[in-house]
Amino acid sequence: MTRMALVGYGYWGPKLARNIASNPETALVGVCDLREERQAHAQRDNPTAFVTGDYDALMARDDVQAVVIATPVAAHYRLARQALLAGKHVLVEKPITEKSSEAAELCALAENLGLVLAVDHTFLFTGAVTKLKQLVSSGELGELYYIDSVRVNLGLFQHDVNVLYDLAPHDLSIVSHLVGQTPVTVQAMGACHARACQENLVYMHLEYPSGLVAHFHLSWLAPVKIRKTLIAGTNKMIVWDDLEQSEKIKVYDKGITMAPDEESLHNIKIDYRTGDMLAPKIPGQEALSAEIGHFARCCRGEETPISSGRFGLDVVRILEAAQQSLRQGGARLELAGM
Amino acid sequence: MTRMALVGYGYWGPKLARNIASNPETALVGVCDLREERQAHAQRDNPTAFVTGDYDALMARDDVQAVVIATPVAAHYRLARQALLAGKHVLVEKPITEKSSEAAELCALAENLGLVLAVDHTFLFTGAVTKLKQLVSSGELGELYYIDSVRVNLGLFQHDVNVLYDLAPHDLSIVSHLVGQTPVTVQAMGACHARACQENLVYMHLEYPSGLVAHFHLSWLAPVKIRKTLIAGTNKMIVWDDLEQSEKIKVYDKGITMAPDEESLHNIKIDYRTGDMLAPKIPGQEALSAEIGHFARCCRGEETPISSGRFGLDVVRILEAAQQSLRQGGARLELAGM
Amino acid sequence: MTRMALVGYGYWGPKLARNIASNPETALVGVCDLREERQAHAQRDNPTAFVTGDYDALMARDDVQAVVIATPVAAHYRLARQALLAGKHVLVEKPITEKSSEAAELCALAENLGLVLAVDHTFLFTGAVTKLKQLVSSGELGELYYIDSVRVNLGLFQHDVNVLYDLAPHDLSIVSHLVGQTPVTVQAMGACHARACQENLVYMHLEYPSGLVAHFHLSWLAPVKIRKTLIAGTNKMIVWDDLEQSEKIKVYDKGITMAPDEESLHNIKIDYRTGDMLAPKIPGQEALSAEIGHFARCCRGEETPISSGRFGLDVVRILEAAQQSLRQGGARLELAGM
Amino acid sequence: MTRMALVGYGYWGPKLARNIASNPETALVGVCDLREERQAHAQRDNPTAFVTGDYDALMARDDVQAVVIATPVAAHYRLARQALLAGKHVLVEKPITEKSSEAAELCALAENLGLVLAVDHTFLFTGAVTKLKQLVSSGELGELYYIDSVRVNLGLFQHDVNVLYDLAPHDLSIVSHLVGQTPVTVQAMGACHARACQENLVYMHLEYPSGLVAHFHLSWLAPVKIRKTLIAGTNKMIVWDDLEQSEKIKVYDKGITMAPDEESLHNIKIDYRTGDMLAPKIPGQEALSAEIGHFARCCRGEETPISSGRFGLDVVRILEAAQQSLRQGGARLELAGM
Numbered sequence A, B, C, D: 001m002t003r004m005a006l007v008g009y010g011y012w013g014p015k016l017a018r019n020i021a022s023n024p025e026t027a028l029v030g031v032c033d034l035r036e037e038r039q040a041h042a043q044r045d046n047p048t049a050f051v052t053g054d055y056d057a058l059m060a061r062d063d064v065q066a067v068v069i070a071t072p073v074a075a076h077y078r079l080a081r082q083a084l085l086a087g088k089h090v091l092v093e094k095p096i097t098e099k100s101s102e103a104a105e106l107c108a109l110a111e112n113l114g115l116v117l118a119v120d121h122t123f124l125f126t127g128a129v130t131k132l133k134q135l136v137s138s139g140e141l142g143e144l145y146y147i148d149s150v151r152v153n154l155g156l157f158q159h160d161v162n163v164l165y166d167l168a169p170h171d172l173s174i175v176s177h178l179v180g181q182t183p184v185t186v187q188a189m190g191a192c193h194a195r196a197c198q199e200n201l202v203y204m205h206l207e208y209p210s211g212l213v214a215h216f217h218l219s220w221l222a223p224v225k226i227r228k229t230l231i232a233g234t235n236k237m238i239v240w241d242d243l244e245q246s247e248k249i250k251v252y253d254k255g256i257t258m259a260p261d262e263e264s265l266h267n268i269k270i271d272y273r274t275g276d277m278l279a280p281k282i283p284g285q286e287a288l289s290a291e292i293g294h295f296a297r298c299c300r301g302e303e304t305p306i307s308s309g310r311f312g313l314d315v316v317r318i319l320e321a322a323q324q325s326l327r328q329g330g331a332r333l334e335l336a337g338m
Helices: A013-022 A036-045 A055-060 A073-085 A100-113 A127-137 A163-179 A287-299 A309-327 B013-022 B036-045 B055-060 B073-085 B100-113 B127-137 B163-179 B287-299 B309-327 C013-022 C036-045 C055-060 C073-085 C100-113 C127-137 C163-179 C287-299 C309-327 D013-022 D036-045 D055-059 D073-085 D100-113 D127-137 D163-179 D287-299 D309-327
Strands: A002-007 A026-032 A050-052 A066-069 A089-093 A117-120 A144-154 A185-191 A201-207 A213-219 A221-233 A237-241 A249-252 A255-260 A268-273 A277-279 B002-007 B026-032 B050-052 B066-069 B089-093 B117-120 B144-154 B185-191 B201-207 B213-219 B221-233 B237-241 B249-252 B255-260 B268-273 B277-279 C002-007 C026-032 C050-052 C066-069 C089-093 C117-120 C144-154 C185-191 C201-207 C213-219 C221-233 C237-241 C249-252 C255-260 C268-273 C277-279 D002-007 D026-032 D050-052 D066-069 D089-093 D117-120 D144-154 D185-191 D201-207 D213-219 D221-233 D237-241 D249-252 D255-260 D268-273 D277-279
Touching: A002 A013, A002 A055, A002 A287, A013 A026, A013 A036, A013 A287, A026 A036, A026 A055, A026 A287, A036 A050, A050 A055, A055 A073, A066 A073, A066 A287, A073 A089, A073 A100, A089 A287, A100 A117, A100 A309, A117 A287, A117 A309, A127 A163, A127 A237, A127 A249, A144 A163, A144 B213, A163 A185, A163 A201, A163 A213, A163 A221, A163 A309, A185 A309, A185 B213, A201 A309, A201 B201, A213 B144, A213 B185, A213 B213, A221 B221, A221 B237, A221 B249, A237 B221, A249 B221, B002 B013, B002 B055, B002 B287, B013 B026, B013 B036, B013 B287, B026 B036, B026 B055, B026 B287, B036 B050, B050 B055, B055 B073, B066 B073, B066 B287, B073 B089, B073 B100, B089 B287, B100 B117, B100 B309, B117 B287, B117 B309, B127 B163, B127 B237, B127 B249, B144 B163, B163 B185, B163 B201, B163 B213, B163 B221, B163 B309, B185 B309, B201 B309, C002 C013, C002 C055, C002 C287, C013 C026, C013 C036, C013 C287, C026 C036, C026 C055, C026 C287, C036 C050, C050 C055, C055 C073, C066 C073, C066 C287, C073 C089, C073 C100, C089 C287, C100 C117, C100 C309, C117 C287, C117 C309, C127 C163, C127 C237, C127 C249, C144 C163, C144 D213, C163 C185, C163 C201, C163 C213, C163 C221, C163 C309, C185 C309, C185 D213, C201 C309, C201 D201, C213 D144, C213 D185, C213 D213, C221 D221, C221 D237, C221 D249, C237 D221, C249 D221, D002 D013, D002 D055, D002 D287, D013 D026, D013 D036, D013 D287, D026 D036, D026 D055, D026 D287, D036 D050, D050 D055, D055 D073, D066 D073, D066 D287, D073 D089, D073 D100, D089 D287, D100 D117, D100 D309, D117 D287, D117 D309, D127 D163, D127 D237, D127 D249, D144 D163, D163 D185, D163 D201, D163 D213, D163 D221, D163 D309, D185 D309, D201 D309
Parallel strands: A002 A026, A002 A066, A026 A050, A066 A089, A089 A117, A144 A213, B002 B026, B002 B066, B026 B050, B066 B089, B089 B117, B144 B213, C002 C026, C002 C066, C026 C050, C066 C089, C089 C117, C144 C213, D002 D026, D002 D066, D026 D050, D066 D089, D089 D117, D144 D213
Antiparallel strands: A144 A221, A185 A201, A201 A213, A221 A237, A237 A249, A249 A277, A255 A268, A277 D277, B144 B221, B185 B201, B201 B213, B221 B237, B237 B249, B249 B277, B255 B268, B277 C277, C144 C221, C185 C201, C201 C213, C221 C237, C237 C249, C249 C277, C255 C268, D144 D221, D185 D201, D201 D213, D221 D237, D237 D249, D249 D277, D255 D268
């Protein structure tokens, strides 16, 4: 049983609280929110929890082993740092921090103190991504060639964040999780179609050490909602349509084959091959519940975070590089030098 | 009645011959192919035509008013130049020439001689593109924001041409036709996944003077065939799925609205709006037949080529710039300076 | 403000309670359930309501103007009768009663007492059915030819009810609402594929006075969930796919045209005609909320029940006839004689 | 090498001729058509064939081993009978004859003479039906529960034939081929929506000895073209959508499981089970080519007709019974007694 406190009782907080409270591996011992109205709400929902507006008081409690941070991103760094220094394990909402330098500092701190630092990229715990990870890890796709992701819909333009920061964290965490690599180069092109200065359309293009290419189409200006990802390997290919009800993932036994041309050693004969398509059953798990259980087991040293601080740091570094590329008209930037 | 000769009786030639012969506005008076086997084939299909392997002889005939060139692209420049110098109108297969400099020379020549020079971008004459042109020209979409096109399938890798030159001419001619502008900047990123050195995956990104952005996903390495184009305007948006049988074009009465924020003159309030979707009936025309009729009317001075030499030249210039950007790792190139 | 009491606080009851309590036109003054555990639940959810296990006590209260009955169907007749005799308006869950004779008695009673008797066929108040009713009533479909409905999925076989009684009430209420007619003949064929004796597959076939035919495919044994209805008229046709997210209703400007054949007065020349397809925007209303408001206005005499007791009686009569036809191997039964 | 003659050179005849001529197992030695214009056409297409209007002359030739009959159905009986009596094997267009009594006579005659009598139900030789037959025969579906087929589109109303005779032969031959049984009962309900008296909408319902139910929705009055068949078995289920390009057949690893209820020996506990979906690769065969080869091998005694005279007779008997049921308002008729 891991005893947890929750900071931030806004939109996402109550969902986290409910999952922490109902999970047999975890207990919700405290909730902190600066707003009195939200404190009252939290107390009503969680009658036995210590509810407060005083974060210092919460951190001083010995019965809090882990802190879950669900505040606006601007407060992540300060709250996570204080929690780590108070000896608590930390699960923080995505993105881990505003700046990658802050995230790097938190990662080093957690490592020095021997504490868990994890980032809440909930998508990684859905049934679909769990199945995709199995498929990619099994090697049956062969060598990964490219990943193309479309995440578009008619969305409210936001004044304080562009479509890159709104939508890309989902895709970046999923792709990083699936391929287990950090990109070498980052490129992003965008457009701002309202007179407001935030991009509502962004294309992002990443190259990985293995030769894998990942491309993202992110838009708030599409008439239909699309959440579709293509994963092309040498042996098999996947189309993942997250809006499909019953057949979200389709695995195509299709690919290209290469053989030396008999006429010449210099030529390669390339052909393609088609076979069955399989739509595997997706496990029906509840993502947040799976994530809280996993975090609890990480706190107890039984598992290693799927979405660690370093994982979250990489996501922020890619976002920063993409944002810089956007400002430079789509320049191809080396991530290592950023 | 416009009397035409056809050069090149390979894959596409017989289709052109059949359309020329059956159109009441045109007659097929001659066919030229260097291969004797193809000459015999042509003569069998077209018993009354003068069939030859001698292009000079064909060009010397007074009863040939126009020449249709359907040979490999390497011969386009030489054959078209000779035809124009012989006083014939010319319709040449896409792309017009290998190099833009050659195309520019042909355009100037045709203009000086007062002859028609047209390029066979057949797609422009399909019912779907005809309907799209009406929709865009009517202004009901409002200001065009962006066009996103996906043209992918599992295709045979080719040794002599990359996926850009294989697939992009279709999209470039369609977008140019719809928006009537030439892009300002061109960017292309690609990957070559077989050991052969030709790209099998290319993303191309164009910016137009009006602020319009066009983006293209071209691939031979996708498990499913996709031909889908999104056209987003201020007032309405279109999704064109060319593989749909009955509802190829869907017009969404959706868009964003901008209004000055009441609290501050500096802010713009942006909201979105959703309404009906209309899938208009697509005219059932046969593209090649429509194109031959149009070319005949151009030869008689009754119409102006939809797909002129200059139009074809622009397509080649964009391809050249994209190819150069590919070689420079996706650099953003100004088309004007090329 | 119409003051209502609710009887039955099981699965559906809390939803009704929440809608009654939150609607500005209605107030929830009392709740009755025989189970103490459900009473406690109801009191927690509705702190100001009079919660009881004593139906007589509830009926005796002067501040209850209307009763909403959400108990198992076996109790409907008794509870509704008592409520009417106590001078309360009644809204009862579908089906109105087990037997049509009971329903007929309730209808007569309500009419004699001048009270509202309505049946909760919630589907009629969805945005999709509201839009369908507009389309059919406007006459733009022309004469209605046939309605074909498929409502299938992989469902738990039930021991106490067959697929006809489980699924058909939805379709029957929708079709009756749309066409405003009672069928003349009823036919039903079915099969029971488990050793249990309840049908898991039923086809029902209805003929209406106008010549309209309605056909229903109801199954618990299909691998995919389908909710699709075709409505064919002389001038236009509709396909309603209730599982579609964004384009539930498609109106096809297609139909047949009949003209006297010129050669003979006895022959009719029939041709078909195709045009645009329109997917109208569906109003985003919450069905239960709309229904409660409508019932309140009926109680106040401002509106007439869309789904009256007589309407619910017709549904039960058709079900009874279909069940009898099932037992007679699909015999075609006249509804009037039942 | 089987030498064949073809009778009837209308719409379907030239396709048969091309396949007979190009198949290495067959040769086209003669063609018969009463119309001189069609004779000229046939001679041009098949320069080495004996083309005639005199059927007797054709039947008298010793070099004709088999006759393929592609005339209007009214002539089938007479031409097939004469061919059999002349000692020729026969492949006749569907339906085999107008009346089942004629078909029965031809079957008996062929059997007595030791000749092959086959019916051209081409659909059975498509890649999709070949794959379906494999899937059903393998037993992996378990016990077959029901087959539901929808074959609708906006079609030209015909004066001389109703939608039953136009469309049902396809479905009946496919279902008979898949299940290898003859139905016990036949029911059909229909409607005629134009003032012409031929049904444009028919529902047909068949029950088989094994308990299998097959249901067909046939219509000329639907706004969209649908060719969709559901095959539900105990263990697996299939959805076959013949208009799908790449995934025509989907095999769902879904079904119901039955176990004796522990509480009572009389009760059966029924549950459902969901698993993967597989869309197997469909062999890309050309149906008519496969059929001609099969017929040739039947003539040489190497294979037994998939679509024999008896098979075609069963199709006609079911059509006759369905037609009679239509006239009797959907009465359930025993096929054995017809």
